[in-house]
Amino acid sequence: MTFLDIVKGSKEVLCCPFASFPGTSLTKSTVKENLNNGILQAETIIALQKVCDFDIVFPMMDLTVEAEAFGANINWDIDELPAITGKIIADANDVKFLPIPEIGEGNRLGIFVEACRKLKMEFPNKWVWGYILGPFSVAGRLMGMTEISIAIKLEPELVHHVLEKVHGLLEQYASALLITGIDGLVILEPASGMLDENDANEFSNNYIKRIVNVIKDKGKIPVLHNCGRVLHLVESLCATEVEVLHVGSVTEPYDIYPRVPENVVLMGNLNPTETFLQGAPEKVRENTIALLKKMLGYERFVISSGCDIPPGTPIENLIAFKDAVISLKQIANSECNKET
Numbered sequence: 001m002t003f004l005d006i007v008k009g010s011k012e013v014l015c016c017p018f019a020s021f022p023g024t025s026l027t028k029s030t031v032k033e034n035l036n037n038g039i040l041q042a043e044t045i046i047a048l049q050k051v052c053d054f055d056i057v058f059p060m061m062d063l064t065v066e067a068e069a070f071g072a073n074i075n076w077d078i079d080e081l082p083a084i085t086g087k088i089i090a091d092a093n094d095v096k097f098l099p100i101p102e103i104g105e106g107n108r109l110g111i112f113v114e115a116c117r118k119l120k121m122e123f124p125n126k127w128v129w130g131y132i133l134g135p136f137s138v139a140g141r142l143m144g145m146t147e148i149s150i151a152i153k154l155e156p157e158l159v160h161h162v163l164e165k166v167h168g169l170l171e172q173y174a175s176a177l178l179i180t181g182i183d184g185l186v187i188l189e190p191a192s193g194m195l196d197e198n199d200a201n202e203f204s205n206n207y208i209k210r211i212v213n214v215i216k217d218k219g220k221i222p223v224l225h226n227c228g229r230v231l232h233l234v235e236s237l238c239a240t241e242v243e244v245l246h247v248g249s250v251t252e253p254y255d256i257y258p259r260v261p262e263n264v265v266l267m268g269n270l271n272p273t274e275t276f277l278q279g280a281p282e283k284v285r286e287n288t289i290a291l292l293k294k295m296l297g298y299e300r301f302v303i304s305s306g307c308d309i310p311p312g313t314p315i316e317n318l319i320a321f322k323d324a325v326i327s328l329k330q331i332a333n334s335e336c337n338k339e340t
Helices: 003-009 021-027 031-035 038-052 065-070 092-096 109-122 135-143 145-154 156-179 190-194 197-217 234-238 253-259 272-277 281-294 315-339
Strands: 073-075 083-085 127-133 184-188 221-226 244-247 265-270 301-305
Touching: 003 265, 021 031, 021 038, 021 315, 031 038, 038 109, 038 315, 065 109, 065 127, 065 135, 065 156, 092 156, 109 127, 109 156, 127 135, 127 156, 127 221, 135 145, 135 156, 135 190, 135 197, 145 156, 145 190, 156 184, 156 197, 184 197, 190 197, 190 221, 197 221, 197 234, 234 244, 234 253, 253 265, 253 281, 265 272, 265 281, 272 281, 272 301, 272 315, 281 301, 281 315
Parallel strands: 127 184, 184 221, 221 244, 244 265, 265 301
Antiparallel strands: 073 083
C-alpha cells in the first residue's frame, strides 16, 4: 500500500510537522551537539516523540552538511544553526579537481545515517523520513547563489558540471540513508523557487528525477520540499514523479491543490516561525484548525509545518498543534454522526 493510499484511506488526520530541534530542550543539549552526534540526535528526537507522538519522525534538518562534505566552510556562530560561508567553486578547474566525498569519511554525513538508523530501530511501526538537500541548492552553496544565477545564463555547462558532481554525492548519500530502513526521503530544494520553469527543469528538476529513481528503486517514498514561491512551478515539481509535494507558508495549499496530480499527496504549510516559534498555544491551535477547515474534503492533504520548526520553539506549541488536529477530527466525526 502506498503512502497515497494510506492518506486517502485514513479516517484520521495525519499530523506531520518538520519538528526535531525543539527536542533539544528535553535532552538539555545544544543544536551543535546534536548535529555532530547521531546517537544524541536520535535520543533528542525520541524524547520529543514521547511527548508529541507525531505520525512521521524526522531527523534534524541541516542544510549545510552536503556542501560541507565537499569542503565548504561552516560558521556555527552566526546563528544557532550552521551556515555556509564563502564558496569553493569559481571556475571549471575547481569543478574538475573537486572530489566526490565518501559518506562519513572526514564529514558529518555519517552522523545523519547513524541518527536515521537509530530512529528506525526505535520506531519500527512508524514512518521515519530522512532529508537530503536538493542538487541545485547544494550547487548554489558551492558556487554562491548570486554566482550560480549568473552562470545559468552565461556558463550553463559549468553549472551542469557542478550538478553532476553534486549528484554523485547525493546518490551515494540517499542510498546510505535508505539502507538504514527509513521509509522515505525528503529532497529539500528551496533554491529552485528563484528560477523560471525552464531553468528549474534544466538545473533542478531533471536532477531530482534521478534521485527520485534511486528512492523508488529502494521501494521508498520520494518527497519534494520547496518552501519558496512555487506557484509557477507546481506542475513541473510534481513531474519529477515524487509521491509527496511539501510546500512552505508562502504557498497556499488551497490554491494549488487542484493543480497537484491525483497520485501526489500535498503537505504543508503552517509558518514555522510566526505560528510555532513566536505564537502562543492558542494561536497555534487557531491557525491549525483554520488550515484544516479550509482543506476539509481534500483527501490528499496532510498538515505539516511549512518548513523546519526552529530551535527554541516551546514544546507546548507542538502539543497544541497535535491537540488541535485531534480536536478537529473529533468535531468532524461528530458532524458526520449527526448527518447519519
